[in-house]
Amino acid sequence: ELPASPSLPQSTARRPLQRHGVYLADDPHALLITDMSPRTPPTFPLATTPSKQETAKLTPPAATSSTLIQFKPKWLAPSPSAPPNSKRCRTCALHARRALPTPSFCPLDLISPSPPDVRRAAALLLGLPASTATASTITTDPTATTTTQNGTSTSAHNSTQNGGQNGTVPATATPKQLETLTRVTHWALTSPLLRHLRSLQISCDPHGVSHVTSHGGETERRGLQIAMTLRDVTVFLVVPDGKGELRARLGDLDVKSLGKVREWEEAERGLGGGWYQGGRSEEHTSELQSP
Numbered sequence: 001e002l003p004a005s006p007s008l009p010q011s012t013a014r015r016p017l018q019r020h021g022v023y024l025a026d027d028p029h030a031l032l033i034t035d036m037s038p039r040t041p042p043t044f045p046l047a048t049t050p051s052k053q054e055t056a057k058l059t060p061p062a063a064t065s066s067t068l069i070q071f072k073p074k075w076l077a078p079s080p081s082a083p084p085n086s087k088r089c090r091t092c093a094l095h096a097r098r099a100l101p102t103p104s105f106c107p108l109d110l111i112s113p114s115p116p117d118v119r120r121a122a123a124l125l126l127g128l129p130a131s132t133a134t135a136s137t138i139t140t141d142p143t144a145t146t147t148t149q150n151g152t153s154t155s156a157h158n159s160t161q162n163g164g165q166n167g168t169v170p171a172t173a174t175p176k177q178l179e180t181l182t183r184v185t186h187w188a189l190t191s192p193l194l195r196h197l198r199s200l201q202i203s204c205d206p207h208g209v210s211h212v213t214s215h216g217g218e219t220e221r222r223g224l225q226i227a228m229t230l231r232d233v234t235v236f237l238v239v240p241d242g243k244g245e246l247r248a249r250l251g252d253l254d255v256k257s258l259g260k261v262r263e264w265e266e267a268e269r270g271l272g273g274g275w276y277q278g279g280r281s282e283e284h285t286s287e288l289q290s291p
Helices: 052-057 090-098 115-125 175-190 193-204 209-215 218-230 258-271
Strands: 065-071 151-157 160-162 234-240 247-251
Touching (some): 090 258, 175 234, 193 247, 218 258
Antiparallel strands (some): 234 247
């Protein structure tokens, strides 16, 4: 895709229409992350002509397959603005109000110390029904794909990607999906990534947006800004076939604008009207757009 630039006519820049006129900030800093594409790493040529022995070493490795999982962990701790009698976490309260057509995982389950809770959350994250976490019935259909509202699972053989987001939930799981489920569950139980992310969310915003708008100074506002940024990051998790090590990286680290503070406060006020407490029925609404 061509990068948008003030010197490049908008008609030739292949960007979504709503992105026209929006450019990267004039910032001397940048963040480089590992390529998380689910493919075999390329073999780069040498500057000099290799010998026969070196040529043998340059033979590409056997093609491997892996699964790239993308998901937003969202709020990994209860909202500090939630009422004391809340029964739902912030993410689940928002999902209930939006009445999502397909079930989504609870972030608090994903970082729970309880393996059954984590496995249930991981199943939903992979686009599988929660019952898959304990079910013994599987399908042998090798063409099944898994996607969810908040997680996208893409299989790849070398650089060939396979799969898409269709919003459907399969009734059963393939053997490979069950293996991936077990490995993702183990990763969530043992990796420090999500727990460190939760710790930062709590430390940066210990009191909630309403406290910040009414009593907070510059330090509190900056902390809220960072916390809201960390509540909307994307986790890229590569699960290689076989016994390979799972690799995880964070993306979508663009800093949230403090111009959204009132929007965040309104979102919390709306969820506090019964959605946190679990006393309201699901309804279709699109008015809440905050992370």
